[in-house]
Amino acid sequence: MSVVYCHIFRRLISYNPYRKKSTTMPLKRVFFWQPNAGSTVNSQILNEVSQCVESINGVKEGRWKATLTFYKPMLRDQALSAEFPREFIGISLPEQPNKYYFVLRFNKIVLESDSSIQLIMEKLQSYKSRVALNFEGFQYQLGDFQLRVGKVVPSHSENLRGIVMEVEYLPISSLEKSKQIMEEFFDIWQDAISKRSLPGRFIHIEPDFSDYGLADHYTSQHTAVQYTHVTSQLIASVQAVQTGRN
Amino acid sequence: MLQQHHQQQQHHHLQSAITAAPPPSATTSTPPSSTTGEAPPKQVALAMDRLGQAARLIADIRLGADRLLEALFVASQPHQSSKPLHLFRQEDESMRQHLQDLRTVGKQLEESGVLNESLRSRSNSWGLHMPLVCPDGAVVAYAWKRQLAGQAGASAVDRTRLALKAFTDQKRRFFPHLDDEEDGEGTDTVSKKHRNLPALAEDNQDNLSDCKTLSDVLTNLEKEIPNLKVSTYERLDWLKRASSLPASANDNTMEAPKHNFHSTSILRPAPQNVASMDKVAVIELFFPSIFRAVVSLHPAGSTDPDSVAFFSPDEGGSYMHSRGSSVYHVFRQITEHATVALQYFLGIRSKTALYSLLHWICSYQTLFTKVCNKCGRLLAMDRQSALILPPVHRPYRTLSVSKQSLSQSISSTLDQGSNAPEAYHIGCFSDNM
Numbered sequence: 192m193s194v195v196y197c198h199i200f201r202r203l204i205s206y207n208p209y210r211k212k213s214t215t216m217p218l219k220r221v222f223f224w225q226p227n228a229g230s231t232v233n234s235q236i237l238n239e240v241s242q243c244v245e246s247i248n249g250v251k252e253g254r255w256k257a258t259l260t261f262y263k264p265m266l267r268d269q270a271l272s273a274e275f276p277r278e279f280i281g282i283s284l285p286e287q288p289n290k291y292y293f294v295l296r297f298n299k300i301v302l303e304s305d306s307s308i309q310l311i312m313e314k315l316q317s318y319k320s321r322v323a324l325n326f327e328g329f330q331y332q333l334g335d336f337q338l339r340v341g342k343v344v345p346s347h348s349e350n351l352r353g354i355v356m357e358v359e360y361l362p363i364s365s366l367e368k369s370k371q372i373m374e375e376f377f378d379i380w381q382d383a384i385s386k387r388s389l390p391g392r393f394i395h396i397e398p399d400f401s402d403y404g405l406a407d408h409y410t411s412q413h414t415a416v417q418y419t420h421v422t423s424q425l426i427a428s429v430q431a432v433q434t435g436r437n
Numbered sequence: 438m439l440q441q442h443h444q445q446q447q448h449h450h451l452q453s454a455i456t457a458a459p460p461p462s463a464t465t466s467t468p469p470s471s472t473t474g475e476a477p478p479k480q481v482a483l484a485m486d487r488l489g490q491a492a493r494l495i496a497d498i499r500l501g502a503d504r505l506l507e508a509l510f511v512a513s514q515p516h517q518s519s520k521p522l523h524l525f526r527q528e529d530e531s532m533r534q535h536l537q538d539l540r541t542v543g544k545q546l547e548e549s550g551v552l553n554e555s556l557r558s559r560s561n562s563w564g565l566h567m568p569l570v571c572p573d574g575a576v577v578a579y580a581w582k583r584q585l586a587g588q589a590g591a592s593a594v595d596r597t598r599l600a601l602k603a604f605t606d607q608k609r610r611f612f613p614h615l616d617d618e619e620d621g622e623g624t625d626t627v628s629k630k631h632r633n634l635p636a637l638a639e640d641n642q643d644n645l646s647d648c649k650t651l652s653d654v655l656t657n658l659e660k661e662i663p664n665l666k667v668s669t670y671e672r673l674d675w676l677k678r679a680s681s682l683p684a685s686a687n688d689n690t691m692e693a694p695k696h697n698f699h700s701t702s703i704l705r706p707a708p709q710n711v712a713s714m715d716k717v718a719v720i721e722l723f724f725p726s727i728f729r730a731v732v733s734l735h736p737a738g739s740t741d742p743d744s745v746a747f748f749s750p751d752e753g754g755s756y757m758h759s760r761g762s763s764v765y766h767v768f769r770q771i772t773e774h775a776t777v778a779l780q781y782f783l784g785i786r787s788k789t790a791l792y793s794l795l796h797w798i799c800s801y802q803t804l805f806t807k808v809c810n811k812c813g814r815l816l817a818m819d820r821q822s823a824l825i826l827p828p829v830h831r832p833y834r835t836l837s838v839s840k841q842s843l844s845q846s847i848s849s850t851l852d853q854g855s856n857a858p859e860a861y862h863i864g865c866f867s868d869n870m
Contacts, residue, residue: 217751371806376816376825
């Protein structure tokens with residue numbers, strides 16, 4: 192059965208070694224909010240962060256929304272579940288409305304496919320959505336930088352689970368060449384936000400893109416990988432708070 | 438046809454004789470000083486009248502001058518009778534009369550205070566002012582009328598002053614090196630520095646006497662600076678290429694090889710190189726993942742650059758040419774700075790302008806890594822534009838282009854040593870550099 196699914200997926204994802212690589216995108220770092228020990232994330236922090244962006248001359252442009260879905264296979268025989276990848280994640284990004292991204296975190300695989308795959312999966316009843324998260328908020332322009340600040344909420348609730356921030360530098364797309372720029376920008380950001388004495392800070396952990404077969408030129412696949420990692424960090428920190436309480 | 442022309446001239450002459458007649462009688466009838474004994478409205482009306490006369494006289498004088506020239510031209514043609522001489526004499530007479538009349542009218546206007554502001558402060562009980570002729574020739578009939586018209590008394594003098602200020606600002610912005618000669622109040626050290634610079638520039642230019650042709654310059658550049666991709670294009674070819682950009686990193690190998698400037702290319706025989714060099718009008722300097730610079734040469738095939746622009750390595754479109762503008766702020770700022778630098782190179786180092794410009798452009802390969810020499814940081818918020826930018830200024834006056842020092846500076850750039858070309862943020866850059 193799984194072989195059939197794989198075969199269908201391969202066709203749908205149009206695996207072709209000679210296909211053009213993903214379009215180069217300006218590079219981006221995704222940060223998540225790490226609350227201090229003993230405190231939680233709340234919408235007040237989100238407001239403060241938004242105000243901070245505006246204080247460094249960020250111009251509010253519009254809304255943005257990304258989604259991340261954990262899939263589990265629909266199996267008749269649950270014993271077979273061990274054969275399937277442990278974390279199968281699907282991501283939609285606002286800058287690529289016609290694409291849908293799949294990440295298998297433990298297998299270090301990332302794929303870009305057409306957004307119609309979601310409909311096909313539903314019709315085939317092959318995979319079901321287990322948990323879905325929405326990342327949504329406002330987008331700001333700061334000259335050659337673009338910032339997105341967003342809250343993390345489960346798809347059918349309003350509980351704020353976390354805060355993410357995207358920092359994008361538009362003129363170039365090389366990860367290596369832009370490292371210093373991104374670090375210095377974060378220093379400028381830290382200077383601004385530390386004045387507000389918020390109980391926590393933004394953290395960026397750079398995933399090892401080469402593990403996923405991704406190159407130095409930034410693409411939306413890199414973004415998908417970053418979101419996967421950020422989500423697992425968020426879940427870990429939420430669980431840590433919960434176990435702390437217990 | 439020439440005869441008809443003569444007839445027309447005579448007709449004009451008659452007409453002008455008629456129009457010339459009244460003014461002499463008019464001027465002789467009015468008393469010389471008309472400011473006393475007449476009510477202000479009449480003074481003003483008379484002044485306006487005289488201004489009108491003066492304008493007509495000036496027009497007549499212009500026509501007369503044309504006719505004099507015409508008569509001279511006709512006289513220079515062979516086989517002419519004494520007609521041109523006759524015409525000339527007539528014109529001469531009427532011109533002298535016009536000029537005399539103009540002098541008279543002018544004197545009257547002066548006396549009545551129209552040509553200067555002497556009476557302006559002396560407003561009479563009627564609240565009227567004499568008309569004023571501004572230095573730009575505009576006639577201000579009534580000062581209060583002009584105020585009503587919303588011009589708030591700003592005369593042409595003020596407008597000229599504003600225009601001059603705007604022009605001076607632009608000049609200072611785009612041609613800062615021209616101001617050096619006017620700065621007589623500079624301190625000794627500053628003036629010494631400026632005096633030394635032309636000497637330096639001269640020395641360096643001598644060293645590069647072998648870099649005269651375009652292909653020499655480009656070959657030299659390729660040898661000295663690794664990591665750089667130089668390509669040359671004819672003007673239309675460049676437009677085609679610009680529209681097809683951006684090419685993703687993987688597609689570089691599929692680019693048309695004929696446009697890459699490879700002096701040691703085996704694929705192309707040497708004679709073909711020389712032929713195509715004559716038509717080269719666009720030079721593209723590409724530092725992968727950092728920037729793309731476009732330099733235009735005018736005329737094609739020469740070593741005279743006429744414009745330069747910087748773009749993102751991922752940008753593409755038909756707006757990408759040497760007079761175009763990037764969509765990104767950082768490259769727009771660099772382009773503006775580069776335009777000033779280009780003017781400097783063309784003005785002070787015209788013999789090696791292209792060479793200097795290309796090397797100066799290459800100093801930007803450290804755009805995203807070299808910190809500012811003044812504040813020590815890579816990014817800074819520019820106060821004027823409220824943008825966060827890396828150091829976009831590279832000094833061009835002290836750029837040393839002798840071969841030895843260049844290779845030294847390029848290798849030290851990679852080491853970020855103290856000899857590396859300097860970089861500054863917009864706010865950290867002062868004009869002395």
